[in-house]
Amino acid sequence: MSLKRNALWNLAGTAIPMVAGLALIPFTLNRLGSEAFGVLTLVWGLIGYFSVFDMGVGRALTVQLSQLAAKGDLAEPGALVRSGILLTLAAGLLGMALVWLLAPSLANQWLKISPALQDDARLAFLVAAVGVLPTTLASGLRGALEGLDRFAASNLTRIVLGVWMFALPAWAVYSHGPRLEVIALYLVLGRGLVVLAMVIQLREHLFLTPGAAVGRRHFKALWNYGLWVTVTGIVGPLMVYGDRFFVSAAVGAEQLPLYAIPQDVLLRLLLIPMALTGALLPRLAAMGTIDAEVAYRQTYRRVGMGMLAICLLAAALAYPVLSLWISAEFATSALPVVLVLCIGVWVNSLASVPYTLLHAKGNPRLTALFHIAELVLYLLALWLLSSRYGLVGAALAWVARVALDWLLLHRAVRRLYGV
Numbered sequence: 001m002s003l004k005r006n007a008l009w010n011l012a013g014t015a016i017p018m019v020a021g022l023a024l025i026p027f028t029l030n031r032l033g034s035e036a037f038g039v040l041t042l043v044w045g046l047i048g049y050f051s052v053f054d055m056g057v058g059r060a061l062t063v064q065l066s067q068l069a070a071k072g073d074l075a076e077p078g079a080l081v082r083s084g085i086l087l088t089l090a091a092g093l094l095g096m097a098l099v100w101l102l103a104p105s106l107a108n109q110w111l112k113i114s115p116a117l118q119d120d121a122r123l124a125f126l127v128a129a130v131g132v133l134p135t136t137l138a139s140g141l142r143g144a145l146e147g148l149d150r151f152a153a154s155n156l157t158r159i160v161l162g163v164w165m166f167a168l169p170a171w172a173v174y175s176h177g178p179r180l181e182v183i184a185l186y187l188v189l190g191r192g193l194v195v196l197a198m199v200i201q202l203r204e205h206l207f208l209t210p211g212a213a214v215g216r217r218h219f220k221a222l223w224n225y226g227l228w229v230t231v232t233g234i235v236g237p238l239m240v241y242g243d244r245f246f247v248s249a250a251v252g253a254e255q256l257p258l259y260a261i262p263q264d265v266l267l268r269l270l271l272i273p274m275a276l277t278g279a280l281l282p283r284l285a286a287m288g289t290i291d292a293e294v295a296y297r298q299t300y301r302r303v304g305m306g307m308l309a310i311c312l313l314a315a316a317l318a319y320p321v322l323s324l325w326i327s328a329e330f331a332t333s334a335l336p337v338v339l340v341l342c343i344g345v346w347v348n349s350l351a352s353v354p355y356t357l358l359h360a361k362g363n364p365r366l367t368a369l370f371h372i373a374e375l376v377l378y379l380l381a382l383w384l385l386s387s388r389y390g391l392v393g394a395a396l397a398w399v400a401r402v403a404l405d406w407l408l409l410h411r412a413v414r415r416l417y418g419v
Helices: 003-032 034-054 057-072 077-110 114-146 150-174 180-201 203-208 214-238 244-251 253-286 289-325 328-360 366-417
Strands: none
Touching: 003 057, 003 150, 003 253, 003 289, 034 077, 034 114, 034 150, 034 180, 034 244, 057 077, 057 114, 057 150, 057 253, 057 328, 057 366, 077 114, 077 203, 114 150, 114 180, 114 203, 114 244, 150 180, 180 203, 180 244, 244 253, 244 366, 253 289, 253 328, 253 366, 289 328, 289 366
């Protein structure tokens, strides 16, 4: 199990889609218009957010499969993987039903979408609801691949999915015009093909490995770990992408691209520490206390120094890059948001390291409780600040939230593990 190799695969799996987004977003924005593109970012958010309905099984599979590998147990992985995918299938159906029920209210009442666009938005949200199921299954399958140390296979599918997220809307607009429901349909079909590819990659564990198809103890182990990961999975993305819905409600969907586009780009910088900590997770799960402490300290220093340099560079280049990429007017309006978000991205990158250690050592309950407490404070701050200060206020609320998250996680690791 090579940390460097796996981290590089994780980085490729996130960097290549980001390049595709940089290339294709301006075309899609120009063809759709500001408000319709704002709705598209909400479709992306709905499909991505409701990957939470994997019930934490993806991360549980990564941790438990890596622990089995460390023990040299070759008989259990097949039953464990099958149990996990059955759980994600059931949970994905539940998530699909929930988004389907919420779609009309989101389009017609809650998000201040103009009347002329409401019907298209409602259809797009309904199609996006169907996309929750393949998204959920993909999360569980990816966790299994990474727990089996197959980071190359996991990230090849991630690259395809990430590129398609930007390429398919551009193709749909070019081929069918600015029809949001058609764009959403392309996105859902793309995710379905990715799930099929991942099933083929795991066919030996899903279909060919002898032994029990599922096991009650596997369900119990995955559920006990995954339940708290699910709480974090519900609350965490809400605090990352949910602000878009508050911004839309506070200032209108037509202003949303000024916030959502810089946020999308800057949050993708977090994929750099996530690539490293994602590769580190199964290693930490299999390590003893002393080795885990050494790996933790090294990773913390690398993430802190590397991301500080990257965030400073992003702040310096924000205006000229946005001017060339979209327009000088857009760059001028979005720059204050960018500068605030750069601070938050650096702080959030630091928080990813203690978060990973707590999960690797079987303590997702603590991170979930932290996020529940943070959510209450964050939603209050987000509503007050975005209503009063608009887009910059929303960005300030997010920075305050990630700073609190880092402080809580850092103190927890010091108290529990003396690191």
